[in-house]
Amino acid sequence: MKTIIRNVAFGLLGASVAAASVAGPAEDRAAFQKFYENRFPDTPVDDFKNGVYSILPAAREQWESIEEFPPYELAIERGEEIYNKTFANGKSLKDCFGEDGAVRSEYPHWNKERGMVMTMELAVNECLEANGEKPLKYKKGAMADVTAYMSYNSRGQMVNVEIPADDPRALAAYENGKEHFYTKRGQLNFACADCHMHTAGMMYRADTTSPAFGHATSWPVFRSKWQAMGTLHRRFAGCHNNIRANPYKAQGEEYRNLEYFVTYMSNGLEFNGPAARK
Amino acid sequence: MNQGMKALVLGLALSAPLAVAGNGTTAEHIEAATAAYKQLAKDTGYQWTVTVKAIKAAQKALKEGDDAGARKLAHQAMDLVEATRKQAKIESETWQMRVPK
Numbered sequence: 001m002k003t004i005i006r007n008v009a010f011g012l013l014g015a016s017v018a019a020a021s022v023a024g025p026a027e028d029r030a031a032f033q034k035f036y037e038n039r040f041p042d043t044p045v046d047d048f049k050n051g052v053y054s055i056l057p058a059a060r061e062q063w064e065s066i067e068e069f070p071p072y073e074l075a076i077e078r079g080e081e082i083y084n085k086t087f088a089n090g091k092s093l094k095d096c097f098g099e100d101g102a103v104r105s106e107y108p109h110w111n112k113e114r115g116m117v118m119t120m121e122l123a124v125n126e127c128l129e130a131n132g133e134k135p136l137k138y139k140k141g142a143m144a145d146v147t148a149y150m151s152y153n154s155r156g157q158m159v160n161v162e163i164p165a166d167d168p169r170a171l172a173a174y175e176n177g178k179e180h181f182y183t184k185r186g187q188l189n190f191a192c193a194d195c196h197m198h199t200a201g202m203m204y205r206a207d208t209t210s211p212a213f214g215h216a217t218s219w220p221v222f223r224s225k226w227q228a229m230g231t232l233h234r235r236f237a238g239c240h241n242n243i244r245a246n247p248y249k250a251q252g253e254e255y256r257n258l259e260y261f262v263t264y265m266s267n268g269l270e271f272n273g274p275a276a277r278k
Numbered sequence: 279m280n281q282g283m284k285a286l287v288l289g290l291a292l293s294a295p296l297a298v299a300g301n302g303t304t305a306e307h308i309e310a311a312t313a314a315y316k317q318l319a320k321d322t323g324y325q326w327t328v329t330v331k332a333i334k335a336a337q338k339a340l341k342e343g344d345d346a347g348a349r350k351l352a353h354q355a356m357d358l359v360e361a362t363r364k365q366a367k368i369e370s371e372t373w374q375m376r377v378p379k
Contacts, residue, residue, distance in 0.1 A: 028377070035378040183373040187326045187358070189365065193376050246325035254323070 025163045025174055025264060032265045036213040039200065048214035049269045051277060055201050056208055063276065072148055072222040072274040075229045079149025082142055087131045096127035097150065104154030104271045108161060108260050110170040117173050117256040120147055121231060125251075138250035139237065144220040144229035151219065151273035159217060159271060161264040177261025180254065181212070186245030192258075195239075207278065216263035218275035225278065232259060304349045308336045311355035318359055322366035329358040 023031070037045060040055050047054040053063045083093045083101055097103050107120035121143055125135040136143040164170045184191045195204065196212035219232040233255045237247035248254040302310075312333055319325045336351035 023377075023379070031378040178377070179373055182376040183369045184365065185324055185369070187328050187361075191373070191376060197378075198376070241327065244327045246319075246327055246330070 025171070028178065029265055029267060033213055033268075035197065036200070036211050040211065046269060048211060049217040049266075049272050051214060051218060051275070052208055052210035054214065055211060059208075059278075066276050070222070070274075071276055072220075072229060075145045075148040075220075075222065075274065076152050078142075079145035079147070079152075082146040083149050087128075087133050089131050091131050093124065093127055093146070095131075096123070100153040101146075101150035102153040102157070104151050104273070105157035105160060108256065108263055110162070110164055110167065110173065110260075112164065112167050112170075115167075115169050116253070117260045119251065119256055119259055120150065121233070122251050122256070124150075138231060139234035140226075140228055140230050144231050144234075147231065148220050148229060148274040151271065154271050155273070157271045159263060159266045159269050161260065161267055163264065173257045173260055174264065176254075177257035177259070180258045181261055186240065186243030188243040190243040192239070192262075212262060212265065214266055214269055216259065216266050217269050217271050218273045218277075220273060221275045221277045223277050229274070304336075304340055304345050304352065307349055307352040308333065308340065308355075311336070311352045311359065314356060314359045318363055318366075322363070324362050324366045326358055326362050329355050329362065332358060 033045070036043075036048060043054050050060075050063075053060045086092050093101065104120065107123065108117050110116075111118045121138055124143065124146060125138075129135055136146070163174050181192045184194065192212065195209040196215065200209050200211040202209060216232065219235075220229050221235075222229050223235075231250070233250035236255050236258060237250065240247040311329075315325070315329050315333065332351050332355035336348045336355060339348035339351060
């Protein structure tokens with residue numbers, strides 16, 4: 001009898017470990033969001049879209065006053081010009097993204113035909129190149145401006161990234177992004193999760209680290225440190241430099257998969273870009 | 279393999295890194311560190327910025343005639359490559375521990 005009980009117990013233990021090890025994206029997201037809700041019980045869930053200001057009341061007031069005359073306003077205006085500019089072939093970005101470019105919630109998404117994650121920045125450049133125009137640099141400048149305009153017109157759309165169940169490559173891309181997020185790298189031996197999950201809200205020198213829940217909603221941002229606009233992949237690269245890891249290529253597979261993961265983790269929040277950040 | 283042969287193979291294996299560290303020109307040491315760095319990136323995707331800095335500093339020192347300094351930096355770069363490889367191995371086995379359940 002004891003042997004049977006022991007075997008059943010081992011079986012149950014094995015089953016629970018197996019269940020834990022095969023947790024799918026939906027279970028991952030639930031555990032991820034729950035982690036932040038428990039860590040920051042005073043923050044309403046829908047406020048995590050405001051990054052570090054959702055957990056830092058002292059800095060929030062200053063940030064709100066910055067948002068009254070936002071430093072990204074000029075970027076939106078420049079972006080609008082780029083968006084409406086007629087290409088040499090008579091077309092414009094409108095032909096790819098509609099009248100006002102309010103397509104933020106369509107990205108990132110899994111492109112089944114091409115077997116890859118598509119991001120908004122990549123789609124903008126593909127539109128330009130398909131129409132005989134030069135592609136834009138991915139980290140700042142005109143790309144940040146035009147996506148600021150598109151994001152501004154998309155404000156209020158909900159993050160709703162899907163991992164299609166009928167294509168295992170999509171899950172593999174998600175898993176790749178997930179592994180990247182939780183893996184330590186660089187000489188300082190930090191994972192994204194170290195700063196933005198397990199020690200989120202704590203001080204690193206003079207700065208408080210932001211929660212990763214909501215990280216993907218507000219791009220591009222005007223960052224005080226840069227005194228300019230920048231894209232999400234610019235920030236990824238900056239983080240990697242900070243921990244003394246060589247950054248990956250902006251819009252390369254590694255960062256697109258990471259964007260796929262972190263955006264999926266923020267499903268249910270609003271897109272609220274562009275934004276101002278420290 | 280008899281005991282004598284085993285001891286010989288073990289001895290050669292242990293002395294090989296020392297031979298590499300001690301022999302060859304400084305330029306060859308820098309080249310070896312550069313090749314190891316590139317191979318590691320290919321194998322694991324892991325690269326540390328400080329390793330590139332050490333390699334570049336070694337190249338600069340050699341160009342300026344500081345052979346001893348250049349050799350020291352080349353060995354430092356090789357040590358950083360090795361540390362990066364260890365990090366990649368450890369992380370491939372442990373990253374899931376950080377995922378909230």
